[in-house]
Every structure is written in structure tokens, then in C-alpha cells.
Amino acid sequence: MSPMIPANLLIVEDEVLAAMALRDELEDAGYTVMDLTSRHQEALSAVAAAKPDLALVNIQLQGRDDGIELARQLHAVGVPVVFISGQVSRARSAQTYAIGSMPKPYSVADMVLAVAYLLAHLRGATMPPRPAQLEVFDAAPASPVAD
Amino acid sequence: MSTHGLPPAGDGGLSLALAIVAASPGPLLLMDSELRIVAASAAFLRDFGIDPLTVAGSALSSLGDGEWRSPQLRSLLAATLSGAAAIEAYEMDLSRPGLPTRQLIIHAQRLDDVDDEILRLLVAVTDVTEARADAEAREEAQRRNLVMLQEVRHRVANSLQIIASVLLQTARKTGSDETRSHLKDAHNRVMSIAALERQLAGSGEGQVELRAYFTSLCDSIGASMIADHDQISLIVTGERGSVDARISVSLGLIVTELVINALKHAFPDRRQGRITVACEFQGPNWVLAVVDNGVGMPTDKATLQTGLGTNIVLALAKQLHAQVEITSAAPGTRVTVSHDRVGLVEERGADAADGAAAGRHTASGK
Numbered sequence: 001m002s003p004m005i006p007a008n009l010l011i012v013e014d015e016v017l018a019a020m021a022l023r024d025e026l027e028d029a030g031y032t033v034m035d036l037t038s039r040h041q042e043a044l045s046a047v048a049a050a051k052p053d054l055a056l057v058n059i060q061l062q063g064r065d066d067g068i069e070l071a072r073q074l075h076a077v078g079v080p081v082v083f084i085s086g087q088v089s090r091a092r093s094a095q096t097y098a099i100g101s102m103p104k105p106y107s108v109a110d111m112v113l114a115v116a117y118l119l120a121h122l123r124g125a126t127m128p129p130r131p132a133q134l135e136v137f138d139a140a141p142a143s144p145v146a147d
Numbered sequence: 148m149s150t151h152g153l154p155p156a157g158d159g160g161l162s163l164a165l166a167i168v169a170a171s172p173g174p175l176l177l178m179d180s181e182l183r184i185v186a187a188s189a190a191f192l193r194d195f196g197i198d199p200l201t202v203a204g205s206a207l208s209s210l211g212d213g214e215w216r217s218p219q220l221r222s223l224l225a226a227t228l229s230g231a232a233a234i235e236a237y238e239m240d241l242s243r244p245g246l247p248t249r250q251l252i253i254h255a256q257r258l259d260d261v262d263d264e265i266l267r268l269l270v271a272v273t274d275v276t277e278a279r280a281d282a283e284a285r286e287e288a289q290r291r292n293l294v295m296l297q298e299v300r301h302r303v304a305n306s307l308q309i310i311a312s313v314l315l316q317t318a319r320k321t322g323s324d325e326t327r328s329h330l331k332d333a334h335n336r337v338m339s340i341a342a343l344e345r346q347l348a349g350s351g352e353g354q355v356e357l358r359a360y361f362t363s364l365c366d367s368i369g370a371s372m373i374a375d376h377d378q379i380s381l382i383v384t385g386e387r388g389s390v391d392a393r394i395s396v397s398l399g400l401i402v403t404e405l406v407i408n409a410l411k412h413a414f415p416d417r418r419q420g421r422i423t424v425a426c427e428f429q430g431p432n433w434v435l436a437v438v439d440n441g442v443g444m445p446t447d448k449a450t451l452q453t454g455l456g457t458n459i460v461l462a463l464a465k466q467l468h469a470q471v472e473i474t475s476a477a478p479g480t481r482v483t484v485s486h487d488r489v490g491l492v493e494e495r496g497a498d499a500a501d502g503a504a505a506g507r508h509t510a511s512g513k
Contacts, residue, residue: 017312018309022312024316024319086300086301104304105304105341108311112370133366
């Protein structure tokens with residue numbers, strides 16, 4: 001087993017129960033999970049306060065907010081994004097802004113493996129096995145872009 | 148049916164050609180070697196609003212208000228007449244003042260009259276406007292249906308995610324190990340159907356490729372139930388083959404139950420082992436096997452016949468008209484679920500005769 005890479009994670013998910021289950025499992029695995037967010041602006045404010053190592057973003061957010069637009073903005077400030085959405089084709093269409101996609105419905109155990117894989121990928125470390133459901137996009141990991 | 152502008156039928160070849168035009172239910176023209184119209188079928192005149200009196204001896208380009216004037220079409224007709232080319236399906240739009248544009252397909256065939264060395268052209272015109280519109284409408288309806296189906300699948304995926312999350316959260320909060328175990332089993336059952344949804348969303352059809360589905364399913368079960376993958380391996384082998392989505396739901400749940408059962412009971416005291424899931428196909432029939440190399444099945448009948456997992460396997464097998472067989476794998480246990488469509492017909496006949504309940508071939512579970 002590859003050693004777990006400590007990381008600060010942001011979850012942006014409109015379904016609070018799904019977000020809670022994911023948060024608990026990721027915390028059990030040793031990650032730090034920021035306060036749960038479900039809106040575009042909330043997520044940007046959270047990122048302004050503390051930049052996460054990886055953002056897990058649903059495409060459909062509360063109040064008709066769109067996770068793809070959020071991913072574009074997160075990518076612009078150097079936050080890597082993985083989509084966590086059943087809208088697989090939309091996620092693929094936005095792969096310029098994301099490093100991967102884990103389609104719903106996912107098992108939270110698989111999601112922990114996916115996070116470990118993507119963090120290792122981002123940091124050039126030895127990568128653990130990739131969960132079958134995780135789609136990794138070819139785009140290079142996001143890097144900070146000056147405004 | 149009639150032709151218009153007919154010259155006297157002086158030779159056999161011309162007579163035959165005129166008869167074909169006269170009998171044609173569709174738009175058809177007979178043209179001479181100068182590309183002048185010799186005769187037009189009644190359908191041509193009617194469909195394209197041509198005055199019969201203007202047809203005989205006219206060039207195609209002078210018909211109507213000049214809507215048939217097409218240098219490209221004329222060139223192709225000339226080439227066909229000379230034998231240099233053939234018009235199999237020339238498409239053109241026919242635009243007439245005040246009328247919607249019609250989409251036409253034109254086919255031309257040279258007629259050689261050996262006796263008098265006269266060349267003629269037979270030109271068939273097919274109006275495909277309505278057919279094209281119908282095809283476009285069907286494609287549009289299919290696109291709409293696909294969008295709706297994707298939306299439904301997206302909602303189903305979200306709902307399954309919420310249900311799975313609730314089960315997992317509840318499992319975390321309960322103080323009872325037994326209850327936690329049951330809730331996690333329920334979570335795995337939900338994820339079994341979730342894996343199928345993913346498979347269906349990817350295929351876009353009602354058929355599910357079982358090996359890919361079982362692989363995804365076992366990945367999910369393994370991630371949540373196998374703490375040490377060096378201790379227990381869970382692998383999917385066998386042939387590739389597809390079954391209807393309704394069948395795959397039941398098979399996925401059966402695999403889930405059998406794998407959970409093996410993980411819980413076959414490898415006590417951190418015993419190392421392997422669980423193999425395989426499916427084989429013979430025409431419409433299939434055999435699913437879940438085999439472990441663990442400590443083997445219990446021998447007392449009471450233990451064999453209890454448990455929610457066992458009941459689920461037996462009920463689903465009955466629903467699939469399949470037989471369950473449990474044998475020793477020496478070491479370990481082999482559970483096969485087999486479906487034989489020919490056997491099913493015979494069984495139904497026997498059931499009708501003696502009124503026996505369906506599923507009587509089903510064996511007891513672990």
C-alpha cells in the first residue's frame with residue numbers, strides 16, 4: 001500500500017447526506033475536509049480563506065449553480081478539481097478544468113481510493129491502484145495562473 | 148395513368164419506352180438524344196404542376212417557371228446519354244414560387260435501340276421531401292428520448308447515492324456490531340444496483356455486459372469490505388457476454404450476496420484466500436459461479452437455510468428460473484447459479500402436470 005498523502009480537501013455537493021458520508025469516510029482515511037459547501041460563491045470564499053489540495057465538485061449545485069463554471073474558476077486559481085457527478089458526458093466536456101471524474105453513484109470507499117490516486121498523481125508520487133470508476137483526464141494538473 | 152405529348156409509336160423500342168412511362172405510378176420522363184422530352188408520366192405532371200401541353204419537345208430547363216434549369220443536371224444527363232457516366236442518385240432541390248422547396252432524387256438510364264441506333268433516356272424522379280422530414284422527426288424524437296433517459300438515469304444515480312449515504316451514516320452511528328454489519332450489507336446491495344446503473348449509462352442500451360458489470364461491482368464491494376487486499380483477493384474471470392438489464396439486476400444482487408457471504412465466513416482468523424466470480428454463456432443460457440478457497444460450507448442444515456443473504460439468492464434465482472447448486476470446492480465452496488432455457492420449458496410442462504411450485508430445483512444456501 002502507498003503511504004497516505006496528507007491533504008486538505010474541499011467538497012462542493014448539493015446533496016448534504018452524500019456530502020456528509022463522503023466527508024466522514026475521507027476524514028476516517030486521515031484527510032482534512034473543509035466545511036461542506038453546496039454553492040458556487042461559498043466554495044470560492046472557502047478557497048480564498050484556505051486553498052485546498054483537491055476539490056471534489058458536483059456539477060449540479062444548489063440554486064442552479066453550475067459545478068463546471070466553478071471548476072473553471074477553481075482551475076484558474078490553481079485548485080485541482082475532480083467531478084463527482086452522474087452527468088458523465090458534461091464532466092468529460094469540461095476536462096480542461098478538471099483532472100478527473102468519479103461518476104455517481106460511487107461508493108465512498110472507492111472515492112477514498114480515487115482521492116489517494118489523484119493526490120499521488122498531482123504530486124508525482126507512487127500511485128495506488130486506480131479505482132475502475134475513476135476517469136483521469138489527460139489535462140496536466142492545474143497550476144496557479146496569474147490574473 | 149397516361150402519357151402526354153406522345154409521338155406516333157413507329158418502332159418497337161420507342162413503343163416499349165412509352166408504355167413504361169404510361170404505366171409508371173411515379174414521376175418518369177422519356178427524353179431523346181437532344182435531351183428534349185418525348186413523354187412524361189401523369190405523376191410527373193401532377194406532382195410538379197406542369198402543363199401537359201408544354202411538355203412535348205421541350206427541354207427540361209424550359210418546364211414550368213424554369214425551376215428545372217440546372218446546368219449540372221443537364222451535364223449529367225448528357226454524360227449519361229453518351230455513356231460517359233450514369234446518374235444513380237442525383238439530389239436536387241426544386242424551388243417553385245410560392246411553394247415549399249422539394250427534395251428530389253433523380254435517376255437516369257440510357258436506352259439503346261439497336262435497330263435504329265437511336266439513344267433515349269429514361270429519367271425517374273423521386274420526391275423524398277416527406278420521407279426526409281419523417282426521418283428527421285424520428286431522429287429528433289430519438290434525441291429527445293435519449294436526453295430524457297439520461298436525465299432519469301442522473302436522477303436515479305443521485306437517489307441511489309443518497310440512499311447509500313444514509314445507510315452508511317446510520318451504520319457509523321449504531322452501537323451494535325450486528326446492526327452495523329446488516330446496514331453495510333444493505334449499503335453494498337444498493338451499490339450493486341448503482342454499479343448496474345453506471346454500466347447502463349455507459350452502454351446506452353438495454354443490454355448489460357456482465358463481465359464489466361461484475362468487475363465494477365466487485366471493485367466496489369472489495370473497496371468497502373476487504374481491509375487487506377494481500378489477505379483476500381476478489382477477481383472476476385470468464386467470458387464476455389450480455390444479458391437483458393432486468394436479468395443483470397438480479398445477477399448483480401446474487402453476486403453481491405455470495406461475495407459478502409464468502410468474505411464474512413470463508414476466511415476466519417485472517418486466513419488468506421481468493422474469491423472468483425465467473426460467468427459462462429451457451430447461447431441463451433448462462434452459468435454464474437462464485438468460488439472461494441476458504442474453510443468450506445457449514446454442514447448443518449439449519450445454518451444452511453437461514454440468513455437474509457441466502458434468502459435473497461434463492462428468491463432471485465427462482466425469479467430467474469435458475470438453479471442454485473452448492474458444492475465443496477476442496478478447499479472452499481463453489482456456488483453455481485445456472486439458467487437453462489430448454490430446461491425451463493420442460494419444467495413448466497411438468498409444473499402444469501403436477502402443480503408443483505416453481506423453483507423446486509433450487510438448493511439450500513449457505
